[in-house]
Amino acid sequence: xxxxxxxxxxxxxxxxxxxxxxxxxxxxxxxxxxxxxxxxxxxxxxxxxxxxxxxxxxxxxxxxxxxxxxxxxxxxxxxxxxxxxxxxxxxxxxxxxxxxxxxxxxxxxxxxxxxxxxxxxxxxxxxxxxxxxxxxxxxxxxxxxxxxxxxxxxxxxxxxxxxxxxxxxxxxxxxxxxxxxxxxxxxxxxxxxxxxxxxxxxxxxxxxxxxxxxxxxxxxxxxxxxxxxxxxxxxxxxxxxxxxxxxxxxxxxxxxxxxxxxxxxxxxxxxxxxxxxxxxxxxxxxxxxxxxxxxxxxxxxxxxxxxxxxxxxxxxxxxxxxxxxxxxxxxxxxxxxxxxxxxxxxxxxxxxxxxxxxxxxxxxxxxxxxxxxxxxxxxxxxxxxxxxxxxxxxxxxxxxxxxxxxxxxxxxxxxxxxxxxxxxxxxxxxxxxxxxxxxxxxxxxxxxxxxxxxxxxxxxxxxxxxxxxxxxxxxxxxxxxxxxxxxxxxxxxxxxxxxxxxxxxxxxxxxxxxxxxxxxxxxxxxxxxxxxxxxxxxxxxxxxxxxxxxxxxxxxxxxxxxxxxxxxxxxxxxxxxxxxxxxxxxxxxxxxxxxxxxxxxxxxxxxxxxxxxxxxxxxxxxxxxxxxxxxxxxxxxxxxxxxxxxxxxxxxxxxxxxxxxxxxxxxxxxxxxxxxxxxxxxxxxxxxxxxxxxxxxxxxxxxxxxxxxxxxxxxxxx
Amino acid sequence: xxxxxxxxxxxxxxxxxxxxxxxxxxxxxxxxxxxxxxxxxxxxxxxxxxxxxxxxxxxxxxxxxxxxxxxxxxxxxxxxxxxxxxxxxxxxxxxxxxxxxxxxxxxxxxxxxxxxxxxxxxxxxxxxxxxxxxxxxxxxxxxxxxxxxxxxxxxxxxxxxxxxxxxxxxxxxxxxxxxxxxxxxxxxxxxxxxxxxxxxxxxxxxxxxxxxxxxxxxxxxxxxxxxxxxxxxxxxxxxxxxxxxxxxxxxxxxxxx
Numbered sequence: 017x018x019x020x021x022x023x024x025x026x027x028x029x030x031x032x033x034x035x036x037x038x039x040x041x042x043x044x045x046x047x048x049x050x051x052x053x054x055x056x057x058x059x060x061x062x063x064x065x066x067x068x069x070x071x072x073x074x075x076x077x078x079x080x081x082x083x084x085x086x087x088x089x090x091x092x093x094x095x096x097x098x099x100x101x102x103x104x105x106x107x108x109x110x111x112x113x114x115x116x117x118x119x120x121x122x123x124x125x126x127x128x129x130x131x132x133x134x135x136x137x138x139x140x141x142x143x144x145x146x147x148x149x150x151x152x153x154x155x156x157x158x159x160x161x162x163x164x165x166x167x168x169x170x171x172x173x174x175x176x177x178x179x180x181x182x183x184x185x186x187x188x189x190x191x192x193x194x195x196x197x198x199x200x201x202x203x204x205x206x207x208x209x210x211x212x213x214x215x216x217x218x219x220x221x222x223x224x225x226x227x228x229x230x231x232x233x234x235x236x237x238x239x240x241x242x243x244x245x246x247x248x249x250x251x252x253x254x255x256x257x258x259x260x261x262x263x264x265x266x267x268x269x270x271x272x273x274x275x276x277x278x279x280x281x282x283x284x285x286x287x288x289x290x291x292x293x294x295x296x297x298x299x300x301x302x303x304x305x306x307x308x309x310x311x312x313x314x315x316x317x318x319x320x321x322x323x324x325x326x327x328x329x330x331x332x333x334x335x336x337x338x339x340x341x342x343x344x345x346x347x348x349x350x351x352x353x354x355x356x357x358x359x360x361x362x363x364x365x366x367x368x369x370x371x372x373x374x375x376x377x378x379x380x381x382x383x384x385x386x387x388x389x390x391x392x393x394x395x396x397x398x399x400x401x402x403x404x405x406x407x408x409x410x411x412x413x414x415x416x417x418x419x420x421x422x423x424x425x426x427x428x429x430x431x432x433x434x435x436x437x438x439x440x441x442x443x444x445x446x447x448x449x450x451x452x453x454x455x456x457x458x459x460x461x462x463x464x465x466x467x468x469x470x471x472x473x474x475x476x477x478x479x480x481x482x483x484x485x486x487x488x489x490x491x492x493x494x495x496x497x498x499x500x501x502x503x504x505x506x507x508x509x510x511x512x513x514x515x516x517x518x519x520x521x522x523x524x525x526x527x528x529x530x531x532x533x534x535x536x537x538x539x540x541x542x543x544x545x546x547x548x549x550x551x552x553x554x555x556x557x558x559x560x561x562x563x564x565x566x567x568x569x570x571x572x573x574x575x576x577x578x579x580x581x582x583x584x585x586x587x588x589x590x591x592x593x594x595x596x597x598x599x600x601x602x603x604x605x606x607x608x609x610x611x612x613x614x615x616x617x618x619x620x621x622x623x624x625x626x627x628x629x630x631x632x633x634x635x636x637x638x639x640x641x642x643x644x645x646x647x648x649x650x651x652x653x654x655x656x657x658x659x660x661x662x663x664x665x666x667x668x669x670x671x672x673x674x675x676x677x678x679x680x681x682x683x684x685x686x687x688x689x690x691x692x693x694x695x696x697x698x699x700x701x702x703x704x705x706x707x708x709x710x711x712x713x714x715x716x717x718x719x720x721x722x723x724x725x726x727x728x729x730x731x732x733x734x
Numbered sequence: 735x736x737x738x739x740x741x742x743x744x745x746x747x748x749x750x751x752x753x754x755x756x757x758x759x760x761x762x763x764x765x766x767x768x769x770x771x772x773x774x775x776x777x778x779x780x781x782x783x784x785x786x787x788x789x790x791x792x793x794x795x796x797x798x799x800x801x802x803x804x805x806x807x808x809x810x811x812x813x814x815x816x817x818x819x820x821x822x823x824x825x826x827x828x829x830x831x832x833x834x835x836x837x838x839x840x841x842x843x844x845x846x847x848x849x850x851x852x853x854x855x856x857x858x859x860x861x862x863x864x865x866x867x868x869x870x871x872x873x874x875x876x877x878x879x880x881x882x883x884x885x886x887x888x889x890x891x892x893x894x895x896x897x898x899x900x901x902x903x904x905x906x907x908x909x910x911x912x913x914x915x916x917x918x919x920x921x922x923x924x925x926x927x928x929x930x931x932x933x934x935x936x937x938x939x940x941x942x943x944x945x946x947x948x949x950x951x952x953x954x955x956x957x958x959x960x961x962x963x964x965x966x967x968x969x970x971x972x973x974x975x976x977x978x979x980x981x982x983x984x985x986x987x988x989x990x991x
Contacts, residue, residue, distance in 0.1 A: 036832070059829050060774030183772040183854070183896045183928070183968075185834060185904045186874050198884055199875070199892030231877045231899045238883050551740065551955070559783070572737060572757065584951075594783060595776055596823055596830070652788040652819040674826060 017041065017056070023093045026054055026102060033110075035153070036187060037061065037170065042105060045090075052090060053106070057099040068099060074169035075101050081143060085136035087156065087166035103166065108159045111152035111214070119221035120249050123256050124286060126218040129155075131282045132163035133211055138275035140168055141204045148172055148202055150210035151191040152217065186230040189237070190223050194266045197234045205268040208278055212263030212271075219256070220248040224264065238266070255285040258296040270298060381437045388432040389425045394446045397425045406436060409443040418509065422449030451508035455500045463517045466495045470513055483516045492520030492581065520581045521545065528575030529567045529587055537567045537587050549584040556586060559594035561624040561648060566590050597624065598649045600676040604669065606659055607640045607686045614638050615661050623647045623655040623671075631657075640686065649673040735764045735842065738954045739973045744929060745966035751778030751835075752927045752971035755786045761798035763805075764842040765790065766973050768855045770927040772901070773824075773833030781820050781835040781903050788816035789839055796841075802848055805841045806912040809850040813837060813902065813910045820903025834901035838869060838925050840915065842975065849913040853898045855971075856931050858924040858939065859917065865940040868913055872900035896928065896968075923975040926957075929968035933961040943974070950974050 018041075020028045026043040032053070033040040043054045061067050072092055079089035091102035111129070115121075121129075133155060140147060147154075149171035156164045189197065191213050193206035216224050224242035227233040236242075242264070246257045259281055265271045272278035284290060384404045389397040394412065401408055409429075420426040427445035430436060453473060458466035467480055490496040497516035500506055527544050529537040534555060541548060548554025562568035569588035573579050593599070608615035619632040625648050632643065647655040655671040667684075675681045735758065743750040751771035758764050767789060771782030792812035800808070816837070824830045836853025849857050854871040870876060874897045875889040889895060902908060917923060922943050934942075934957060942956050954974050961970045 058831060060777055060831060060833075063775035183770060183836070183898060185772075185901045186894075186897045186899050197874070198878065199888065199894060229899060231874060234874060235877065235881055235883070238878075239881065549951075551951070594780065596780055596784075596827070650787075651784060651823040652791065652816070674822060677826060 021046070022054060022098065022100060023091075023095050026052060026100075028054060038101075043102075045102070051105040051107075053087075053103045055101040055103060059097075062097050062099060070172075071099065071170070074172060077143075077145060078168040078170075081140055081145065081168060083136055083139040084162065085132045085164055086139065086168065087164045104164070106156040106158050106164055106166075108157050111155035111157060111163075111218075114157055115152055115217055115221070119218055120251075121218045123219065123251070123253055126215060127256065127282055127286060129157070129163050129218065130211065130215050131279065133165055133214065134275050134279045134282055136163075136165040137204075137207050137211065138279055140165075141207070141275050145169055146172075146203060147207050147210075148196075149191075150207050150214065151188075152214055155214070186234070189230045189234045190225065192234060192237055193268075194238045195268060197237050203268075204274060205271050208263050208272050208275060209265075209268075211278070212260050215256075216242075216245055216260050216264070219252050219260075220245050222248065253286065253291070253293075254295055255290040255293040258293060259285055261296050261298075265298065381439070383435045383437055386428070386430045386432055386434045386436055386442065389428045389444055390432075391420075392425050394423050394425060394444075397428075397444055401442065405438040407439065407441040409441045413443065413445040414448050415445060416449065416451040416508075417445075417447040418450060418507070420447035420449070422447060453506050453508040453511055455498070455502055455504045455506065455511075455513070457502040458498055458515065459495050460490070461495055462493055463495055463515060466498075466515055474508055475511065475513055476509075479511060480513045480515065483514060484519045485516055486520065486522035487518040488521045490518035490520075492518055494518050522580075523578040524581055526570075526573040526575055526577040526579050526585075529570045529585075530575070531562070532567045533565055534567065534587070534589050537570075537589075541585050541587075545581040546579065546583050546585050549586040551586065554584070554586055556588050557591040558588055559592060559597075560588070560590040561593060561597070561626075561650065561653075562590040564590055564592040593624075593648060594650070596651055598673060598676050600647045600649055600655070600671065600681075602645045602647055602655070602657055602669070602671050602681070603642050604645055604657060604659070604684055605640050605642045605686050606637065606661070606666075608637050609662065611640075612638055616663070617641075617643075618660040618663070619643060619645060619657065620660070621645055621647060621655060621657045624650040624653040628658075647671055647676075649676050736950050736976045736978045737764070737766065737974065738951045739766075739971075740954045740958045741971040742958055742962065742966075742969065744969050745962060747967075747969060749775070749779055750969045751782055752929065752969040753779070753782040753786050754925070754971050754973050755790055756973050756975065757790075759794060759796055761796050762843075763796055763798065763800075763847075764975065765793055765839065766842070766923075766925055766975055767837065767839040768925040768927055768971050768973055769835045769837045769902075770853065770855050770929075770969070770971070771833065771835040773830070777824075777830045777833035778835070780823075780830060781833040784820050784823070785813075785816045785835045785837050785902055788819050789813060789837070792816075793841070798843075800843065802846060802914050805843065805848040806850075806914070809839060809841050809848055810910045810912060813839065813850050813852065814908070817902050817908050818906075821906055824903060832904065834904035836898065836927070837902050840923065840925065840975075842915070842917075842923070845917045845919075845977065847915050847917075849915050851911045851913060852900050852902050852908060854896070855925065855927050857913075857915070858926070858936075859915070860922045860924055860940055860943045861918070861920045862944055865936045865943075867936075868915060869911070871898075872911070873898050890932070895932070917977065919977050921977075925971075925973040925975075927969060927971040929966075929970035930957060930961045930972050932968065933964035933966070933970075950976055 017028050018030065022028060022043065025047050026045055029042045029044060031039060032042045038055045038057050041054045041056065043052050045052045057071065075089055075092045082088070087106060088104040089101060090104065093100055093102070133150070137147065145168050147165065147168050149167060154165060154167045156166060158164065191210040193202060193209040196202050196206055213224055225233050225236040225240065227236060244257065245252050245260050246254070259278070263271055263278060272281070384406065386406070387400055387404070389400070398408060417426045424447045425444050426447050429443040436442070453475065456469060456473070458469055463482055470480055471477060487496050494517065495515045496518050499514045500511065524544050524546065527540045529540055532540065538548065560568040566589070567587050568590045571586040571588065573583065573585060606617050614636050617632060617635050617637055620628050621631050622628055631645060645657050649655050649671065651673050654673055657669045657671065659666040669684055671681055737756045739754040739756050741750060741752050741754050752769070753771070754768045756764070756766040767786050769782035769785045771778035771780070773781060789812045792815055793808060796808055820833065820835070824833045836855040837850065838855040838857050839850045840857060841847050849868060851857070851869045852872060854873045856871070857868045859866045859868055873895070875884065875892045875895045877899065878884045879886060879889050884892065900908060915923070924939065924943065938960060939957065942953055942960070945953055945956070948956070954972050957972050958970055
């Protein structure tokens, strides 16, 4: 970035600082010929559109501020991926550095600085801009002693960024207001709280709240009392301590109501008439405050006031009472009705009886005794009844009846021995014999079809049982065995049909899909009677250390695992090496045992792609040759190159990821005087001194080289 | 062990910085991980991937028959190794400045195991009657709730509710919280990123996980859908683990299919 001409106007000179969000450079404005500060947004924010939009908007609104104690914003710009703000350049240091160097400051100096900050805040607040991140790092002190506040509105842009939204780590919270920590609205008074802490720090050289972690500091802002400034530094005038105590109240209502009000207090605090000021007292307020917080829960919706609930309850009670009243009157009515009905029926029956007896006397017909007809043939039964003058009701009921052969009577409507009048009728039921059923062949049909076929043959549904078994030869879902067997006659009422349905082959061997292409893997899955997972089409593309396009992971089954047919498989296809991977060419000189005589060389490497990969199985050399071993390294996987000569282990060369990244890999040295041109594995020549095989496509610094030719030259072109 | 994993970029973000991993290791021990990366373009997803890769790499050859304590030691060592890898890359390459990730990793040997935890991804144990969060978020809002400073309701609307107090890879040193876990046959273990837990209530989680007529995969899909429908502002990841060897369970839960 140094030396770069940003936007054709700002020449970047030196880096002067950097925060969580941006790096700050000193630059020369070539148009106006003056120094400026250029703030360049960090990479991580560059692709966050919402943040960029917010960042520009906040910068623009901050640019509206015009005040001697506010760092002026000149320009907001973008050049490709570089987003920047151009600001007034303040020669000097920031208050953080100044405090470290000089604190505790004299009250006069601290107040002088505080007033300028407060004046800047007053101006910003009047323009409805809240700083939200007042801390000594954002307060610059020029060589002329003028204080300037910078970064208005930036904090807001940062908290609204997607990055923060998606999760981030709690940073420094030493200047956080309690309401900020609690997550309730922050406003002008939050800036005044932070300013109070800055004043505290200037005068005592320490922070009011310290803790081993940001969270403990945040909690202290909320619930702990801090050590009073005058306890730390008794030289602080009471009137000044009062300002700190007031601006650092946990309840914003007890602080200054505006920067203007605080300004007025700062302005007079060192005047002679305030020399014997009393310590500010908040006890009453605190008491009221506590009372307030105690009262508040009472109106929370989860504690419903008793009156409201009481009303519906009483209403319910009334309804219940009313119901009870109705119930008590009802029994009386209940008794009245039956009495009437019973007496009416009795009267009616008596009348009817009279009528019957009368009619009987009028038409007297001789009676006959009904004989037993059951187990007789239909013919015999008819004959007997005809003789007795009893008629048979037609048509005769015919039905299957167990235990009775076809044509035999199994039931009569009037029992044997009962008296009937001549000429009356009787109905009989004649057996159709036992229901028979011939079992059809339902094998190789689907269970549903087989079952329907049986139901059509009048087999009761509850007499059909399904049994599932694995069968290597029959497709899943088809019937492959049945009882009774085909053609067997059975009693339909008794028969129990058992259909054995294939679950398909019991288990299949999970094929090894690793290193296959996506298409090959899909074919293998289908062939193995498995299927791709429903989720994302069964294929996920992720970076890996496998070549692009190869399957590098199969889930959830390992190769050769026994799995049920139709199990779902997810394949992970490599989308290439991950962005942080480094492809590094390690130039390794190897010498024969004796110059001019043949030695066989074998080279094996381990890197992010795997362990002990054979690179050169056997190559004959008779003089020193440099082998260019391409390695792929990962932050969590360093490389190792092992060399064997004439089948004996010669040496091992570790290549660490971070060394490769920083160009600090140890260059192997060998003790053979003469060398020849480097030769790659396939024997082709490479140019001397060429930087070989280093991936910088992903923005790596590109400063790593292995170089076997220039021995002892550990070059590093940072 | 029956296991499923689902991860989705959500409706708003363009990159999925979450990553999950679940598999039986050579030793027969099941390893499940959810990592929720942070740090913006190419950094968050790199951090979560390095975390998962490194932890699995370290634990792949874990011996079998380890005690809970040994499982915990192995898990912590693997996570700390991942911390070094991520931190080193983040401090050496400006592109990865400040990247980090949460992690919840569970090693389960049968019904017993150990959880390793940093950040605000969560592990829940769920059965028919109860849902229990086994991890405590390492987050600002959780600390505030614990100290009684804000209510659960306020925590959900806190502008810094996604700010964690501990992350993997952002500092040279980090402490891993280890939590022993024991399951019964009827428990389901759920790992998730805050994209799920911020959007789906515990009751909804419990009811969905207990919809046993659905396959485990269908239930995971359902959880994902619920988070998406509730806004899906963040990446969403869920892993479900359930014991398969229960009596009649396979019939009841339809795993036999």
